[in-house]
Amino acid sequence: MIIRRTTRQIRLGDLLIGGGAPISVQSMTNTDTADTEKTAEQIHRLEAAGCEIIRVAVPDLEAARSLRVIREAIAIPLIADIHFDWRLAVAAMEHGAQGIRINPGNLGGPDNLQQVVDAAAQHQVPIRVGVNSGSIEKDLLERHGYPTADNPQALIESAVRNVQLVEGFGYHEMKVSIKSADVLTTINAYRALSETLDYPLHLGVTEAGGLIGGTVKSSVALGILLSEGIGDTLRISLTRDPVEEVRVAYELLRSLKIRERGPELISCPTCGRTGIDLFGLAREVEDYIQTMKSPLKVAVMGCVVNGPGEAREADIGVAGGRGKGIIFKKGEIVKRVPENELLAVFMDELKTMEAERLKDQDQDQNKQSA
Secondary structure, eight states, X not given: OOOOOOOOEEEETTEEEETTOOOEEEEEOOSXXXXXXXXXXXXXXXXXXXXXXXXXXXXXXXXXXXXXXXXXXXXXOEEEEOOSOHHHHHHHHXXXXXXXXXXXXXXXXXXXHHHHHHHHHHHTOOEEEEEEGGGOOHXXXXXXXXXXXXXXXXXXXHHHHHHHHHHTTTOOOEEEXXXXXXXHHHHHXXXXXXXXXXXXXXXXXXXXXXXXXXXXXXXHHHHHHHXXXXXXXXXXXXXXXXXXXXXXXXXXXXXXXXXXXXXXXXXXXXXXXOBSOHHHHHHHHHHHHTTOOSOOEEEEESOTTXXXXXXXXXXXXXXXXXXXXXXXXXXXXXXXXXXXXXXXXXXXXHHHHHHHHHHHHHHHHHHHHO
């Protein structure tokens, strides 16, 4: 069992972060924020995938002024990502941002930072203090050198310094992130920071890469930290459709038995006994179960001989070979189907099982509330 690190708790919109609240999944849009229609459309897709916090870039005043329209069109908390210009941070909060991400040290001095903190207090907006390896102050780099796995001190001191800048104005509604593109540097820096500050921590590996490389790097770094009880929100940064970030995040949380959302897919890697298009079948099933909510175990196997036995823990599964297929539940065969009907019949069985599970969940909730 993972024992979570104890932190302060903050509120982002209606979402609680830290202090024992569930670990939240975050992503970031890659649309032009000023294009409110496209941005809202992408956020709706992310919401459907389970995204709980969304961050948008605010590079100019037009983007800041667009936030009100976006916020009114979505259901999850909206964070404005600000670099350098304190006026954009203030404008973003005035136009509906429910959180902001800044590096307090690069806003042009304490007077500018105070304007931002005062606006955050006025609008009850938490601040994410975000520091990464590329934004460390020169004096810290001269003292400690560039952050490495063996010496991440510059990254840690930069985060602490920037947190103290905000605290200096009497504000404590913060979460903190310190990111590196290096896995081991990320792990060691967050470990040290978790022992230094009691604010909620946002986890991520910056510039992680594409689907394969980014997934591996993020899963190793964040998986280790989460297993040690470190982390309160997370983002899997991928050079892909951001929906993929959310899917990977939930699979990571599921693998650590921290949170479950929707079905888990079990599928065999194929071998010479496979007699159907297992890749295509698995892809179709995987795409479909992304729309499901019940935490079922769903198996897609290539061999009717061994499939049910190897996937006996699955709630429901399909296996096929040489013109025919079977559908099984908990290892027991319930239907035999011609191969050309296998996918359609299996999808119908999935829909029926999902409906039954959701009905049972509703009944249980009604009993508990009665």
